[in-house]
Amino acid sequence: MDQQIRKSYEDAKTLYSQHGIDVDQALEKLAQIKISLHCWQGDDVRGFLFRDAELSGGIAVTGSYPGRAATPDQLRDDLEKALSLIPGKHKVNLHAIYADTEEKVDLDELEPRHFQRWVDWAKDQGLGLDFNPTYFSHPKAADGFTLSHADEEIRQFWIRHGKASRKIAEHFGRELGQPCVTNSWVPDGYKDTPVDRLSPRQRLRDSLDEIFSEEIDPSYNIDAVESKLFGLGSESYVVGSHEFYMGYALSRGKAVCLDAGHFHPTEVISNKLTSILMFSEHLLLHVSRPVRWDSDHVVTMDDELLEIARELVRGDLLPRTSIGLDFFDGSINHIAAWVIGTRNTIKALLRAMLEPVDELKRIELAGDFTSRLALTEEFKSYPFGAVWDYYCASQGVPVREQWLHEVKRYEEQVLSARYSLVQNS
Ligand SMILES: C[C@H](O)[C@H](O)[C@@H](O)C(=O)CO
Numbered sequence: 001m002d003q004q005i006r007k008s009y010e011d012a013k014t015l016y017s018q019h020g021i022d023v024d025q026a027l028e029k030l031a032q033i034k035i036s037l038h039c040w041q042g043d044d045v046r047g048f049l050f051r052d053a054e055l056s057g058g059i060a061v062t063g064s065y066p067g068r069a070a071t072p073d074q075l076r077d078d079l080e081k082a083l084s085l086i087p088g089k090h091k092v093n094l095h096a097i098y099a100d101t102e103e104k105v106d107l108d109e110l111e112p113r114h115f116q117r118w119v120d121w122a123k124d125q126g127l128g129l130d131f132n133p134t135y136f137s138h139p140k141a142a143d144g145f146t147l148s149h150a151d152e153e154i155r156q157f158w159i160r161h162g163k164a165s166r167k168i169a170e171h172f173g174r175e176l177g178q179p180c181v182t183n184s185w186v187p188d189g190y191k192d193t194p195v196d197r198l199s200p201r202q203r204l205r206d207s208l209d210e211i212f213s214e215e216i217d218p219s220y221n222i223d224a225v226e227s228k229l230f231g232l233g234s235e236s237y238v239v240g241s242h243e244f245y246m247g248y249a250l251s252r253g254k255a256v257c258l259d260a261g262h263f264h265p266t267e268v269i270s271n272k273l274t275s276i277l278m279f280s281e282h283l284l285l286h287v288s289r290p291v292r293w294d295s296d297h298v299v300t301m302d303d304e305l306l307e308i309a310r311e312l313v314r315g316d317l318l319p320r321t322s323i324g325l326d327f328f329d330g331s332i333n334h335i336a337a338w339v340i341g342t343r344n345t346i347k348a349l350l351r352a353m354l355e356p357v358d359e360l361k362r363i364e365l366a367g368d369f370t371s372r373l374a375l376t377e378e379f380k381s382y383p384f385g386a387v388w389d390y391y392c393a394s395q396g397v398p399v400r401e402q403w404l405h406e407v408k409r410y411e412e413q414v415l416s417a418r419y420s421l422v423q424n425s
């Protein structure tokens with residue numbers, strides 16, 4: 001390891017130890033945390049099952065940066081490249097439309113075997129897998145309703161898809177020796193003010209009850225449900241609102257999924273974690289960055305990311321929280337997007353671990369809010385960067401912006417060839 005990196009690390013350790021912070025121990029803890037990298041950043045949420053399908057469900061990818069993955073092998077290559085630039089061992093989050101199969105199979109007919117190549121790859125790479133049923137980009141979701149559909153035949157189709165998804169997730173968990181988190185998000189909602197808000201919610205509740213009716217060992221599968229405030233085309237009413245899923249998850253023993261972009265623009269999820277985890281065993285986060293709306297920008301080191309990390313660390317909530325990423329930016333290099341967002345998420349957790357939590361709690365209890373503010377602010381310029389550099393070096397991944405050179409090289413050698421293929425076809 002570079003001597004300067006080691007020296008800066010030792011100096012930083014001395015500073016932090018003056019506040020009782022054990023930096024080595026923090027890095028050991030950090031190395032245990034798995035972030036779930038969402039496969040859909042790699043190809044602008046297209047998937048492989050229905051290659052000509054338009055993205056629907058009120059979500060949108062903007063940008064046309066060349067080189068996105070067009071096959072499962074390309075997506076796996078790109079994920080490997082990204083993961084080689086991120087410290088730690090992590091998970092990959094798949095959507096059902098990313099099945100790797102030559103069979104023509106509909107969503108309600110999917111089986112674990114259609115994902116076996118993903119499982120073999122994950123085993124080989126030492127990764128975990130998470131899963132999501134895909135309730136969008138399909139003709140049966142064309143009018144914006146799925147599990148709450150008034151047409152019984154369509155609703156039953158989506159219920160079969162939900163059940164099939166949990167069997168796939170169970171297989172992932174069993175094969176990989178770690179639980180797969182299966183997150184259900186449905187886009188269902190109305191553009192304009194509905195007359196009947198109740199019936200769709202009753203149907204959604206009943207559909208979910210049916211999907212979850214089969215008991216699956218939680219050491220293989222953890223179910224989560226994700227709410228949303230509004231989507232494109234469902235501005236006035238979303239069936240699966242926050243209140244709906246809070247009630248649903250707490251009454252059914254399921255995990256709530258909080259997506260940072262699914263609330264009012266000034267509403268933050270960091271302030272919700274401790275409330276939900278008082279009453280729920282497990283929580284799933286979709287770490288994203290909404291800019292004015294649920295725009296799914298790449299996660300940066302902003303105040304909310306840091307606040308989420310602080311909440312998880314200060315309350316010792318990490319063992320009960322699964323952290324997934326959810327952004328899709330088509331305007332920049334797809335691999336760089338993963339690397340920036342994931343490194344930032346891990347770095348934010350490290351920053352939170354390098355704060356004098358016990359001391360700050362004591363100060364707060366004593367009512368010394370002057371010291372609380374002073375210390376919190378001073379710690380913002382403590383040398384966490386030196387600790388981060390050491391962590392990256394000790395994990396064998398590039399230090400600081402060195403990773404960008406790797407991505408640029410990969411772009412030249414691998415992605416540009418894809419680009420010319422598309423142009424010539
Ligand atoms: C593709 C994902 O399932 C999707 O982003 C969902 O999690 C969401 O956040 C929709 O807005």
Ligand SMILES: [Mn+2]
Pocket residue numbers: 185226259286326
């Ligand atoms: Mn989400």
